Amino acid sequence: MRTRRRNPDVSALAADHMKALLRLYPRSWRKRYGSEMDALVEELPTEPGVILDLVIGAAVAYAGVIRGNRVLSSAAAYLHGVCVAVLLQAIAFVTLVLVSQQAPGPTVVELGPFQFASVMRPFFLHLDELFASVLARTVIQSLPGVILLLLLMAILTLVLVGPRWVRRSIQ
Amino acid sequence: MRRASAAVSALLLAIVTITIAEAALAALLFVFSYVLRINLTLELGSAHLFFQSDSSAGPVVELFSPAALSSILFCAACGLAAATRTFRHWRPTT
Numbered sequence: 237m238r239t240r241r242r243n244p245d246v247s248a249l250a251a252d253h254m255k256a257l258l259r260l261y262p263r264s265w266r267k268r269y270g271s272e273m274d275a276l277v278e279e280l281p282t283e284p285g286v287i288l289d290l291v292i293g294a295a296v297a298y299a300g301v302i303r304g305n306r307v308l309s310s311a312a313a314y315l316h317g318v319c320v321a322v323l324l325q326a327i328a329f330v331t332l333v334l335v336s337q338q339a340p341g342p343t344v345v346e347l348g349p350f351q352f353a354s355v356m357r358p359f360f361l362h363l364d365e366l367f368a369s370v371l372a373r374t375v376i377q378s379l380p381g382v383i384l385l386l387l388l389m390a391i392l393t394l395v396l397v398g399p400r401w402v403r404r405s406i407q
Numbered sequence: 408m409r410r411a412s413a414a415v416s417a418l419l420l421a422i423v424t425i426t427i428a429e430a431a432l433a434a435l436l437f438v439f440s441y442v443l444r445i446n447l448t449l450e451l452g453s454a455h456l457f458f459q460s461d462s463s464a465g466p467v468v469e470l471f472s473p474a475a476l477s478s479i480l481f482c483a484a485c486g487l488a489a490a491t492r493t494f495r496h497w498r499p500t501t
Contacts, residue, residue, distance in 0.1 A: 303500055310494040311420065317489030318428045321482040326435050333443055336466060345474075352474040356467045381443055 251278055257287065260294035262301045299402050316399065323392045330388065334381045421483065428482050429475075440468070451475055 254277045258266065261273075280286050302308045336343035336355035343355040433449065433456075440447040440458045444465040449456040450472050 300500070306494060306497045309497055310490040311417075313493035314421070314486040314490035315424060317486040318424055318482050320489075321485035322428050322432050322435070324485075325432055325478055325481065326439070329436055330439060330443075333439075333445060333466070333468065336468075350473040351471050352477065353471065354469045356469075358466070384439060384442060 251282070254280065254282055254287070254290070257290045257294070260291065261297050264301060265297045296402070303403070316395070319395055320392070323388060323395060327385065327388045327392065330381055330385045334378055334385065337377050337381070421486065424486065425479060425482050429479060432478065436470075449475070 255274060258270065258273055258277065261270075266273075277290075302312050332343070332345065332353060332355065336357070339355075342357065344351065345353040436447060436449070437458050441460055444460045446460055446465055446467045447458040448467065448469045450470065452472060
């Protein structure tokens with residue numbers, strides 16, 4: 237955290253606002269470091285960078301508290317697992333749409349007697365589609381889906397790698 | 408008594424999380440339908456949810472009840488697997 241000489245024109249009100257940010261920190265953390273932090277915050281200028289430092293510090297402190305408790309860690313892992321599941325299903329949906337665009341007939345996803353999803357294409361033809369080349373048609377139709385798929389995969393990678401980054405930053 | 412209340416709390420957390428996740432997934436699918444210009448139908452038991460995009464020539468995607476059920480089970484399984492793994496391999500931080 238950055239420390240500077242106190243600017244004389246920093247008002248008491250601004251200092252109070254900065255101290256209020258310390259309430260974002262976990263109670264156990266405040267009990268241990270609260271008085272030291274109060275004194276440090278009084279020395280700090282009221283700048284967006286410092287406020288951001290304090291907010292990020294609170295998030296890291298909470299991550300540390302969660303990691304230190306077995307039940308809280310498991311609950312956080314549960315939330316993380318559900319997030320990954322939602323992202324995987326969104327990726328599966330976009331992939332289904334992309335695959336069905338290349339298929340000549342209707343696409344049906346089924347397992348035994350259970351039908352999960354179906355994709356039907358309209359039967360009528362557009363003249364402009366008839367004259368456009370197959371390659372151009374495929375590229376134009378698939379482009380939004382491919383972009384969406386890449387975006388979802390990037391988010392999934394971030395969600396999978398994120399906890400490791402946080403763990404490293406705490407250690 | 409304490410164990411029972413803890414178990415009920417954990418169950419409630421699991422149910423609320425899955426509900427929010429499924430609602431978020433449904434919202435995502437509707438947004439994707441708008442972006443990809445598809446007509447989406449979600450079948451939830453006897454209820455049907457329709458989303459008609461502005462393009463009438465777009466494909467019609469239908470998601471049936473087994474898909475909704477398997478989605479709920481998949482979310483719960485992923486969450487439980489992650490939680491169990493963390494609970495078993497948890498070590499106190501030094």
